[in-house]
Amino acid sequence: MAKKKKDVLLDHNYDGIQELDNDLPPWWLWLFYITIAFAVVYMFYYHFLGIGPSSAEEYMMEMNPNYVAEGSAAGGGIFDAYRSPYYSPKGEITPKVLEQMKKYIGPEISGNELVMEAMRRSDEATREKLKETFPELWEQLTAGGAALAKAPAAQPKAEATAEPVANIEPLTDEASLAAGKNIFITNCASCHGKLGEGGIGPNLTDDYWIHGAGMGNVVKVITNGVPAKGMITWKGILTEDQIKQVASYILTLHGTNPPNAKAPQGEKAEYPL
């Protein structure tokens, strides 16, 4: 094609507006072609050929690096394939799972021992699942000690759960308690009452504690929260020092018998602790 002259005026005139007969800019045209090619490749890759993962498969891969897509997205069904979020990218047990196990077994053991203990207490089906889900860890735990997995379930240690989390001493200086009171009024009073008498949340002045009495337990509940019951995680909003201050203040409320106190909840603790 002969190259057209640039800027040739067409015989168009609309209220004085004229038009030039310029060609489409080549880079513009190529941009258009490339985006169309992109679209075609995209549709083939994700749909017609089904090579690329669907949104649901992407999610499963994010949750479990060992996940292998089965058939097309329309096939398996999302519920069947959904796995819980307790996988680390390396296929190891994540700290989050360990935390769960600690709740189940008790806080006094950790690491691989915790997993072994969990295996010991589990039934055959669960052990199979663990083996399948964490093959490397299974190898490691059973190597040279295959008996571990086969050993009969040990009796749960009853005293384990009753042990306090850690020995943190409550603060007693006036400044800290005043600061603690301040934090309490701003953040806690909405649910636990201005005097700790309870409301949406439990009464903090009586002998009864849902998650254990004492400084260590109170600090732990404030830090991690009890999301299921609406108690949020304060870690991140309050600093560690602030949590200690407010926990110490809460302990001073014990036995104050405020008016309109909420009925006791949880287990009675033996005072003095």
Next chain:
Amino acid sequence: MGRVETFYYDNKIVRDFALATVLWGVVAFLVGLTIAIQLYWPALNLGIPYMTFSRLRPLHTNAAIFAFVGNGIFMGVYYSLQRLLKTRMYSDLLSKLHFWGWQLIILLAAVTLVLGITVSKEYAELEWPIDILIAIVWVIFGINMIGTIIKRRERYMYVAIWFYIATFFTVAVLHIVNSIEIPVSLLKSYPVYAGVQDALVQWWYGHNAVAFFLTTPYLGLMYYFLPKAANRPVYSYRLSIVHFWALIFIYIWAGPHHLLYSSLPDWAQSLGTTFSIMLIAPSWGGMLNGLLTLRGAWDRVREDPILKFMVVAVTAYGMATFEGPMLSIKSINALSHFTDWTIAHVHIGALGWNGLLTFGILYWLMPRIYNTKLYSVKLANWHFWLATLGMIFYAIPMYWTGITQGLMWKEFTPDGFLKYPIFLETVLQLIPMYIIRSIGGLMYFTGAIIMVYNLRKTITVGALEPEEKAEAPALEPLPADYKEEPGNYGHRWLERRPVQFFVWTTIAILIGGMVEIIPMYLVKSNVPTIASVKPYTPLELEGRDIYVREGCYVCHSQQVRPFRSETERYGEYSKAGEYVYDHPFQWGSKRTGPDLHRVGGKYPDAWHYNHMQAPESMSPGSIMPPYPWLISDDLDLSTTAKKIRVMQTLGVPYPEGYDEIAIDDLREQAEKIVASLKESGIETEWNKEIVALIAYLQRLGTDIKGEKNN
């Protein structure tokens, strides 16, 4: 050549629309500024329902789109169409009906939206009687425009008119299809679509409101006013043809990019992504034809504020239409969606493209119809700089907050926990940026006020020429052996045949919507049913209507995306089958607050009660405004039975005759919530609005909790 005829252009209707554009523009900016400030100072709602963010935000978007830009479109169309076709508008009566009808719609919208009368579908919030009125007024506009085209004295239709035609037909189709709803009462209706289907139809509409209300008519205006103001020929006729047809055909497909990683089936999402990418070149065709038309006039751009407005407007259009396709790529959307990034993006389009082009046209056109010169070029320059800098001060903080918050939502600690598990933390991080953004808004608003003064002075100095005399030869039939100008795909042939042009335009804009929407209804696998998902109880339904009325969806999504960061924060990701009874859907598009799809059962009833009364009492630092009227107001039960019947019509499986016992059921459930509140020391009555809202919130997302996981 035919006999020369004398006729008169109707300038009065242009003036009317121009003044309405200015007036509603100022209102839209002011409401926008107000809600921007409310984001860091919620008390600015003065404690009254009508001033609450969640009711004003729809007012702001509707005012900006339909009142400001809408009147701007009509101003420009009525001015340019007459001159491009060398004829007066088809009917003065229709022009008047169009003008007053449109202003009436705007007034009704302003009143109903602040009263909480809303369908909650974004940019289509207005209730059914107003929807009907919009359809009527829009058709009046269409008849007036088509009539004008038919009685033209110009043989060929200029590119601006192609865009006007596409605008008229497409907006009519979009508005009617998206607004099909069944009335419960004069002021309440339910859309016929539910859940995923409603979401698809809504964003097919919502995206194309951007395409065919904010883009195509404004491209038409650009094609008239920019060459006029620059006094230069349009760069490429051929580019006009190609980018016009490509744009209108492709645009209509792109809606699902608003629903990436949602419960919408993947194939529809992919169409949204791919067609958005293919939109870059057609969109840029418009920008190129605008900017390249200015070749040889750049020296004048430095001096003429009108050209400055137009250049920045067209550049903003180019930026927004590149950014849009980028945001439609799933991996980018995963970060940007639900954040302020989207807000920044739309404001580049709205403040830049629509706003600045409108200002440029106003400065060009007002002195002309008033037979005078612009009162002050200097003040117009001030306006230009305030508007441009205002835009920058607006957009940069919003990009910043969008990216910051998007990253904070996704960040994990090395131990595998969310780094910012408390949503509020990610909000409080943004406050300084919100303050800067509102300063940008204030600058933009100030510029507009300067324009009002400048135009006011211009009008006072000049005098309106209501009937502008013009002459043109009558259009004679073509000789039988007439040979069309060769080349350019034979397009010249089409340009003198309005009817064929209408038909081809309509075909081009129907295909995309049909391919996406029809299978969503006919193919069952698109929305897999979940057996445990049951219809809402009457109390929950009433609570849901309160949720809709208060505009909770403005700040809270109900769509947990399939990301580890979201399932950790909120719970299991959302499934299409969970929404089958949601008329309308409530997925939302922005998370100023956290997602609520899995909020059911997360907090005790009393938490919600206190939180609605005073959000700060439950989440210190929260920027959510209080909703005390929910605590004190009685639930309106007069339409409960009717609502159940309408839902039955829509296929929601309530047992036959259920409407008669619905209120008994409602009361029974309400009493349980009252009892649970009492346990926490809160006294209320069963028929308060708050009880219904709590019932709905506690129901949200709980249906599938009973579903087996393996």
